[in-house]
Amino acid sequence: MKTVRLSPADNVVTAITTLASGDHGATSQIPTGHKMATEAIARGAPVLKYAQVIGYAATDIAAGDHVHVHNLEFRAVSQQYEFATNLRPALPATTIDTFMGYRRADGRVGTRNYIAVLTSVNCSATAARMIAAHFTDEKMRDYPNVDGVVAFVHGTGCGMAGDGDGFEALQRVMWGYARNPNVAAVLMAGLGCEMNQIDWLIEAYGLVPGPLFQSMNIQSVGGLRKTVELGIKKIEEMLPIVNKSTRSACPASELMVALQCGGSDAWSGITANPALGHACDLLVAQGGTGVLAETPEIYGAEHLLTARATDKAVGEKLIGLIDWWEDYTKRNLGSMDNNPSPGNKKGGLTTILEKSLGAAAKGGTTPLTGVYKYAEPVTKPGFAFMDSPGYDPASVTGQIASGCTLVAFTTGRGSAFGAKPSPSMKIATNTTMFTRMTEDMDINAGRILTDGARIEEVGREIYQMFLRVASGEQTKSEAQGLGDFEFVPWQIGAVM
Incomplete structure (x- = not known):
């Protein structure tokens, strides 16, 4: 078998191996994974794969021709939508499967056990990376149940509107990472004057500061060096607590x-x-x-x-x-x-x-x-x-x-x-x-x-x-x- 057809309705097949001209009816070389027409397709006619339209013939296409960017064009498709007409029941579960995960206090279950350093703005990215870099593999050997200290930094957080899609999406990302079950503890680091204020996030999403959720701003702490030192100290205090987490069925x-x-x-x-x-x-x-x-x-x-x-x-x-x-x-x-x-x-x-x-x-x-x-x-x-x-x-x-x-x-x-x-x-x-x-x-x-x-x-x-x-x-x-x-x-x- 040198080609595969996905549906009887299709007018193209996919080459499993590179086809030479004349091989399997090909009119020219067709690379592996590329499409070959199985019948003549007139200019403007739909090209079908998966029994669905994938584009339209930009020129007349002969049976055996290579179908790709040179002769297939995109057009927006006007779909007819149906709702709840293809509701297949879930497969029957013959067993109750389990895994060994980290059960959190709120009942959710993680697959990993990380400490996250989250930044509110790009201006605190360097501080976050310096804090995380301090916790080398050698330093983490005393905490075998902790997968690592990771800095999650980004290039935004300021120079943006204080509401709307962009601001809300960034806050949802920060809140979501802080709440992901794979994260056991969080340190949030900001600059202080950015649009994306940490205090607003804490208030908006009901985050509760405590031993495993802390925050700080470079401007309030007194500069980069002091922030890095304080961040390291805070995480050193978190590590023994996080290390007590163990996996269970x-x-x-x-x-x-x-x-x-x-x-x-x-x-x-x-x-x-x-x-x-x-x-x-x-x-x-x-x-x-x-x-x-x-x-x-x-x-x-x-x-x-x-x-x-x-x-x-x-x-x-x-x-x-x-x-x-x-x-x-x-x-x-x-x-x-x-x-x-x-x-x-x-x-x-x-x-x-x-x-x-x-x-x-x-x-x-x-x-x-x-x-x-x-x-x-x-x-x-x-x-x-x-x-x-x-x-x-x-x-x-x-x-x-x-x-x-x-x-x-x-x-x-x-x-x-x-x-x-x-x-x-x-x-x-x-x-x-x-x-x-x-x-x-x-x-x-x-x-x-x-x-x-x-x-x-x-x-x-x-x-x-x-x-x-x-x-x-x-x-x-x-x-x-x-x-x-x-x-x-x-x-x-x-x-x-």
């Missing part, structure tokens, strides 16, 4: 997993994303939660999700996000089709419609229980959607702030990504890349093509890794030290 229903993809290729929607979708279904069957994000990367596939919405209100909330993004890109002189990157296109993806149809598969098949703002707490178990850009660090930052304690990240081109405080599992879409980047990839979903593995088989492998990583097993991203620089709150609005 917790039900899989307590897990919330961020469903993410990056460096996608044509195989993402054929192997890794459907397999992750099955893992999400298995998690939901246990009462757990999977959170899909990246709103620009469901564009053109949102009608498949509204049909799975538990009611019309949930579905209309998702459509509202799509409308906002269409207006947002138009105002900023962009296009929704700007999303596929050069790497995505080299891997065979041509339009955002094609990319989105594959990306949406990460959400599995169970009902959509809720749609949330960026970094808004996810409150209902099941399959959820959170608004975010397609930019991976900004999207994952929002998912962690929403409460995700694990990240499952599919990649075809080979993204080097990690996120603290929530460990990132990397799932390769193809065996070639998995073999080349074996130090970075945790699971090879490419076996679905190369070894004949079933999507459900790989999905269960991913789900079982959820439980092991949640219990403390290191991912390859963690082992390589990734995650300290991937905290990127979405910056919305003008910088003033």
